Amino acid sequence: MDEKKAAILGEIPRLRRYARSLLRDRDSADDLVQDCLERALVRLDNWQTGDSPRRWLFTIMHHLFIDQMRKVNRRGEAAMLPLEAREAQAAPAEQVESIASREIIDALQAISPDRRAALVMVAIEGFSYAEAANILGVPAGTLMSRIARGRDELRGLLDDAARRRAIRIVEK
Amino acid sequence: MTRRDFSERDIHMALDGELPVDERAAYDAWLEANPEMKARSVRYVADRAALRAAFAGVLDEPVPARLKKIVFDEAPVETAASSSRWWRAAAAAAMLAIGGVGGYVAGIDNLGLEDPAEDQLAEQAIAAHLIYAAEQRHAVEVPASDKDHLQTWLSNRVGLKLVAPDLAAQGFQLVGGRLLPAGESKAAMLLYEDAKGERISLFVTAESAEKTKGTYGSGEDGPEAIYWLDKGYGCAVVGSLPRAQLTAVAKSAYSQLIAGLAS
Known part of the structure; x- marks a missing residue:
């Protein structure tokens, strides 16, 4: 097997993790990874030797993700939903998550896709600001602002969740 | 140091x-x-x-066979259908975004991804807001004290049955309105103010062929527009309020405008 394919294979676990943080559902996340790999292999020649395979693959996947989110946005799929709708969304059965993990995963899904991507890039995937800005195709200032707002929003949602939990306990 | x-x-x-x-x-x-x-x-x-x-x-999960297979396969083909598989999850994710923020798509703002039509609407609305909301004495052409005339006049000019929404529940009072150019047609701008002097504006045009909605930011710290386009009209609510508050205002304005249009 050639070196390029070996390098791509080695990145799959990281791609899956990034996809999972963007989409939550395991099968959908793997579908996104599959699309990313298909596109990458068709365009192997675009990948310059010396360039990090990770950065190249993450860039491809991010574009796929944003393209889809844009279509969703345009189709107006996302009609107004009450807050409770989020809680009604059942977590996939096979995913065993602790309450804390589920809460933070829910909160992460609830922040806007561009902030989510920026935050995950840096906080989970460990890219530097320069690398993440490059992958997401935004200026460093925009990236920083998305990270800051994303963190703030995430914390606010976690506080809300904690409050709702407290209210429920009181009601019991 | x-x-x-x-x-x-x-x-x-x-x-x-x-x-x-x-x-x-x-x-x-x-x-x-x-x-x-x-x-x-x-x-x-x-x-x-x-x-x-x-x-x-x-990271510790075994890599699914279907993913390995793609890399090992000799002749890769890009299938057009493949990208639609996870579309529904993306839709669900977008809906979750709404659950969290309590309004519209907490969207792909500042990415320059929106449709030109909604870009235009949002940009025109933000531009009008930046210019007129900052005006103290000449913010509006027709003041709220002349509300009936304001509604009739703007309805006739824009070509829509326009009812100025009552946003008192959200803390905003109508200041008045004005007529503005919007591309090749006309737009009505309604200005509102709260007790602290914070202003928001509603921007309504009769020109829209498509149906969509979303949010649009003018920049990192500038005002934000929550817009929707439906058959025959487009509307944007612009302000520098926190997203949740702006969303609440937009929801109220939306339902009242819809009711007004249908009346």
């Missing part, structure tokens, strides 16, 4: 390993001297740990 003023921005930089080494000691001292900032930093550190923990297991 570098001396400078630190801010919340530095908390993120420090957390992400982007703070220059020679500023670290001064930053730590600043954090110690600012309990509120320190508490914030501690919360963010904990959130990051929780985020990492929540997804750590994914």
